[in-house]
């Protein structure tokens with residue numbers, strides 16, 4: 001491409017300081033160095049984790065930063081030594097990488113690559129420099145992929161090549177929300193046919209958990225949210241019961257225990273709130289219940305250890321347990337074969353310039369997923 005090897009000037013949404021709206025700026029994006037890939041982002045979804053970044057409640061983020069981690073695009077150019085992708089390939093940048101070499105990557109049970117940048121400051125690329133600048137200032141990366149930029153540079157091991165037929169304005173959701181929720185049910189909980197599940201939080205991620213529980217053959221899926229506007233979509237995607245904790249005088253874990261006799265087999269926390277974290281753990285049955293944590297929270301919680309001593313399993317998952325470079329292309333192919341329909345999660349499509357409007361819709365509970373188009 002004519003731009004290969006050159007600095008590209010393009011639009012990006014910059015978070016200059018915590019708690020401020022994003023600012024659409026013209027930024028400079030340097031060419032990829034050895035082992036890196038520069039991607040033209042075509043579409044990006046808005047996830048609540050991006051809102052945590054903007055508010056300053058996501059760990060290890062340095063401002064100013066370009067958020068965004070649910071994107072899809074086309075490779076513009078590659079740095080020296082890159083073999084996995086070439087210019088023109090359709091790709092999904094990966095919020096967690098898969099280097100393929102570390103002990104976690106070699107372990108079939110884990111997806112948390114040790115190059116994963118939550119283990120260390122994550123605002124720079126692996127060589128400890130940024131490819132973004134604006135008005136003479138360095139702008140930081142977010143989880144290496146910063147998809148709220150028309151062009152972004154990522155390490156080769158944080159890119160998944162996908163089918164050339166994939167519609168980028170839809171499959172961007174495989175970059176986080178759909179894969180995370182669906183995989184939490186399939187990979188992390190390993191939901192069994194005939195089981196009972198409870199899903200706390202019916203946003204883009206929680207509704208994807210509902211889809212995963214249904215695909216795994218759960219016979220009862222109880223959807224829990226304080227916003228009843230989410231219930232119709234939850235039912236459409238497979239929820240058998242929808243309940244609002246605000247409709248009850250007693251704690252929701254007691255309601256769920258009464259509804260199911262002894263508690264659910266699997267519960268999922270997809271809100272990121274201390275109360276729902278404790279309620280979801282307590283609502284799965286003692287003895288064999290499994291509670292999976294997905295929601296992100298920047299403070300500590302305390303629990304009664306007897307909840308675990310009695311036999312419950314409490315676990316968490318990032319990116320739905322998928323080993324991303326090998327699994328995301330397969331998930332996209334299954335989508336093209338119509339095995340599931342995450343398009344139902346997309347309630348709004350907006351031009352990139354309306355990114356702040358997209359966040360307002362999310363905060364007001366009016367959207368499931370907004371996709372921004374460049």
Ligand code: PAD
Nearest residue numbers: 048049201202203204205225226227271272295296318319
């Ligand atoms: P979202 O805002 O679309 O959905 C959150 C839902 O929770 C909304 O429907 C709310 O109404 C609902 N809710 C809020 N408070 C309560 C409550 N007290 N009881 C029940 N429901 C409530 O967010 P999202 O789906 O984009 O993300 C959900 C969380 O998952 C969020 O914390 C995000 O940071 C986290 C996440 N984790 C991963 C991961 O890999 N672990 C990936 C992506 C997102």
Ligand code: ZN
Nearest residue numbers: 099102105113
């Ligand atoms: Zn690795």
Ligand code: ZN
Nearest residue numbers: 047049176177
């Ligand atoms: Zn996300």
